[in-house]
Amino acid sequence: MMFKDQVAIVTGGGQGIGRAICTAFANEGATVVVADIDLAQAQETVHTLEASLSTALAVQTDVSCAAALEALVQTVLARFNRIDILVNNAGLGLFRSVESCSEEEWDRVLNVNLKGPFLLSKAVMPILKAQESGAIINMVSLAGKTGGIVAGAPYSVSKAGLECLTKALARELAPYRVRVNGIAPGIIDTPMAAHHPPAFIEAIPLGEKGRPEDVAAAAVFLASENARHITGEILDVNGGLMMD
Template structure:
């Protein structure tokens, strides 16, 4: 198992992509801190990980709260003795025309998607610098490489994640810490159910038709699964990726090619 003996925190791991990543890293041998804001979902994922024979703890915390994030890292280290992998996955979507976005809308999505990444990375980095090793892996998006209509605020947060990932990689490289990001496309999760519903209002399409329309952009011809994303994160978390840093990698079935 390529992550045997490693300790990972995955934020937003109660469902969707985060759950898929948590289960995959556990299958690879890691012990896992499962974070989300919903205690019911995190406890369920903890049990799934324990069923795989790995150790796991649930930490309910809001990633936009610095005190909570630092306490989460401290608790992880107290429980497992170290922190090898931080997967800053938690995020939210927002579907609106740019001219309709309020200041409150803008502040809310940046608080989770950008500030949350910053706080998780910073807290993890301070621990990893002590260890002189570690992998920080951020959730960006193909919307961090190309802005998408009706997802302007979401796209802006993901461009921010890509930029921060690059800058942090340069700062932490001398300490033996790798910083990368994964950029999913259209993933069959609750988030895309919401995007489908909200976009359908603007596009005058019934529920399910927006997803179908966007699926036509996928070269591989199918909607992405959390497991597809988890395969890339598994690689980035492993020693196989020791010479990769500062990258934001598209994993989208060929919607965007670069």
């Protein structure tokens, strides 16, 4: 049990990669807070975790809203009295070219995918610093490195920004033994990646889309003591689609 007595917040834990991370953390003994804009989905995740006798809590949260994130942190502290792991996983897969993207769409994607992790990390930092331990994991993307082969500019820019935020946070928190890393999935079998063209999937050297569990395994590693000397790193989980 790698995360016994530890409390993990996973944003976007209501489905897809986030749900797989919640399950993997719970299997390692963590208390899991499933924070999602879709409360019914978050509750469904909690239901599956409770079936394995893990402690879990669903909280409706819009990660683009600072007040909601402050309330989330207060709720978690009131209930569990600590926070050890934060996974900034919630993301909006709104794929637009520059030409087709409205100003409102640009703001929404950047607010959810980049401002959200900034706000929630900022809210959690004082707790992790005081504990002198903890881990933050940001869900970035292959698209943040390529400019978005199918994902387009706003999404890709948000993920490139999140990659940079990961490194900046890693520097800021290293003196407190708090580690900050990113995971860059390629094409993972979730609703977000349901409409990628077949040729894109055929180009994956390992021959198939990844599974949410593949990303969750990377999150478990990065959050665990096995990664105690790793910070500011972006771990690719992409089947070899890009090797950098």
